[in-house]
Amino acid sequence: MSTQPITLIPKPLAITDPTPDCAFELTAETVIVAADEALAAGNLLASLLRPATGYPLPVTPALEGAQPAIRLLIDEAIDGDETYRLDVEPQLVTLRAPKAAGLFHAVQTLRQLLPSDIFSPTLVSCQWAIPCVAVEDRPRFSWRGGHLDVCRHFFPVEVVKRFIDMLALHKFNRFHWHLTDDQGWRIEIKRYPRLTEVGAWRKHTMIGHGDNRHHQYDDTPHGGFYTQDQVREVVAYAAERGILVVPEIEMPGHAQAAIAAYPELGNEGTSVDVSGEWGISEIIFNVEESTFEFLQNVLLEVLDLFPSPYIHIGGDEVPKTQWNESERAQAYMRAHNLPDADALQSAFIRRMDDFLNAQGRVLVGWDEILEGGLAENAIVMSWRGEEGGIAAAGQGHDVIMTPEGNVYFDHYQFDPTSEGLAIGGLTTLKDVYSYEPVPPTLTPEQAAHVLGSQGQLWTEYMPTAERLEYMAYPRFFALAEVLWSPRERGPYADFLQRMRAHAKRLDLLGINYCRRALDEG
Numbered sequence: 001m002s003t004q005p006i007t008l009i010p011k012p013l014a015i016t017d018p019t020p021d022c023a024f025e026l027t028a029e030t031v032i033v034a035a036d037e038a039l040a041a042g043n044l045l046a047s048l049l050r051p052a053t054g055y056p057l058p059v060t061p062a063l064e065g066a067q068p069a070i071r072l073l074i075d076e077a078i079d080g081d082e083t084y085r086l087d088v089e090p091q092l093v094t095l096r097a098p099k100a101a102g103l104f105h106a107v108q109t110l111r112q113l114l115p116s117d118i119f120s121p122t123l124v125s126c127q128w129a130i131p132c133v134a135v136e137d138r139p140r141f142s143w144r145g146g147h148l149d150v151c152r153h154f155f156p157v158e159v160v161k162r163f164i165d166m167l168a169l170h171k172f173n174r175f176h177w178h179l180t181d182d183q184g185w186r187i188e189i190k191r192y193p194r195l196t197e198v199g200a201w202r203k204h205t206m207i208g209h210g211d212n213r214h215h216q217y218d219d220t221p222h223g224g225f226y227t228q229d230q231v232r233e234v235v236a237y238a239a240e241r242g243i244l245v246v247p248e249i250e251m252p253g254h255a256q257a258a259i260a261a262y263p264e265l266g267n268e269g270t271s272v273d274v275s276g277e278w279g280i281s282e283i284i285f286n287v288e289e290s291t292f293e294f295l296q297n298v299l300l301e302v303l304d305l306f307p308s309p310y311i312h313i314g315g316d317e318v319p320k321t322q323w324n325e326s327e328r329a330q331a332y333m334r335a336h337n338l339p340d341a342d343a344l345q346s347a348f349i350r351r352m353d354d355f356l357n358a359q360g361r362v363l364v365g366w367d368e369i370l371e372g373g374l375a376e377n378a379i380v381m382s383w384r385g386e387e388g389g390i391a392a393a394g395q396g397h398d399v400i401m402t403p404e405g406n407v408y409f410d411h412y413q414f415d416p417t418s419e420g421l422a423i424g425g426l427t428t429l430k431d432v433y434s435y436e437p438v439p440p441t442l443t444p445e446q447a448a449h450v451l452g453s454q455g456q457l458w459t460e461y462m463p464t465a466e467r468l469e470y471m472a473y474p475r476f477f478a479l480a481e482v483l484w485s486p487r488e489r490g491p492y493a494d495f496l497q498r499m500r501a502h503a504k505r506l507d508l509l510g511i512n513y514c515r516r517a518l519d520e521g
């Protein structure tokens with residue numbers, strides 16, 4: 001029985017050479033054995049293998065008789081939150097892990113060991129042979145994320161699920177969902193219906209680059225939002241693939257859409273539009289008690305929808321002009337002994353930190369939350385380079401490295417004159433593959449605070465799902481390997497070669513990845 005050459009992305013910790021002339025063949029008789037904590041991964045495996053094979057692949061709790069089987073087991077003797085082992089023998093494939101998380105990763109590896117036609121959404125006639133190998137695998141970093149901004153452009157649930165599918169296939173474990181911004185509020189909040197009635201819609205969008213001062217607008221209203229039922233559906237969909245959804249509700253800046261819905265949340269009390277422009281808005285939340293109450297009420301509904309221990313409150317790019325000019329903000333600062341607006345921003349974030357901690361959650365924020373002093377238990381996402389992350393790790397805080405020069409996939413991939421419009425910068429596939437999330441200056445103790453990294457998709461210049469995928473892939477896959485595979489993971493040329501084979505799978509899935517990145521290397 002012939003098997004195809006092995007091409008795994010991300011590269012596993014260890015895999016044996018395939019035993020010659022040895023394979024497990026998936027047939028119409030194969031059963032999937034999984035129960036209890038292993039059941040979700042078993043069901044996922046069956047649902048991924050059925051479309052191309054057309055086999056029934058029943059999921060049963062125990063092995064009966066001598067049928068060929070794929071068995072998923074929880075094995076507490078193995079160490080590590082996401083570790084797994086995979087053993088392929090002629091009559092039996094065994095996936096083992098101490099936790100469900102590891103089994104989800106084993107499922108994705110098994111999928112990649114099958115002929116690439118397994119990725120076809122429709123029936124294919126094929127000999128479904130899996131080479132006899134043993135895989136031992138675990139991730140290098142515990143935070144392997146994908147961020148998606150659905151505010152600058154709204155993407156329907158189906159597109160979000162496709163993104164989650166890609167994350168899962170490449171063993172990411174966090175989906176950071178950027179749900180609110182100046183240009184749109186995208187999550188239904190029952191208590192404040194105007195957030196989506198008004199805040200989810202803008203009347204037009206600027207044409208061209210945000211740096212262009214004499215810009216024009218299109219004539220097209222843009223918007224959309226997710227109902228709470230849809231949010232639950234996405235959270236469950238991600239969980240069924242081993243991915244935790246981390247929601248982001250922006251404050252105190254990037255709040256113009258919320259203020260458009262409820263002008264009393266702003267500093268000037270006057271009505272503003274949901275922004276149709278790119279760049280940093282001056283319009284930020286005020287510091288009235290009623291505004292803190294509003295934000296906490298919003299967060300209570302968010303906490304209800306998202307079981308994630310981590311809640312992202314943004315905190316980035318907060319122009320202080322309005323606070324400096326507001327009598328009420330000045331009064332708040334005097335009353336709380338805050339010397340300047342940076343200290344006010346810090347006090348704002350601390351209140352949210354206290355609130356989230358009391359609810360049993362951990363606050364995550366962009367690195368601006370360092371200014372004026374870091375809230376006690378906050379986790380920092382270091383985006384303006386790595387300095388913020390280095391400082392936070394030095395203060396004993398956990399950090400996620402998200403430097404814009406390395407993992408912002410809204411940057412160009414080639415010479416800008418040869419690509420459609422992007423925000424700027426140049427971050428090639430090779431640049432991403434070469435990224436090292438742990439700065440060499442950190443002590444081992446500080447380095448342990450670097451949880452990992454994630455790719456960012458800010459969507460100002462990604463108006464369609466096709467454009468989104470073109471910008472995201474294959475750069476996300478290079479990052480997958482940076483975050484999962486051992487530090488000594490081999491040369492870029494080896495990754496590129498595997499990527500070129502992997503492309504066949506992406507083609508079958510209909511993913512609009514940037515092929516030029518693979519052709520040109």
Ligand code: TNX
Nearest residue numbers: 316317366383408410423458
């Ligand atoms: C900065 S990164 C932002 C976003 C923009 C992005 C564009 C961050 C925390 N804030 O609002 O979309 O740059 O690259």
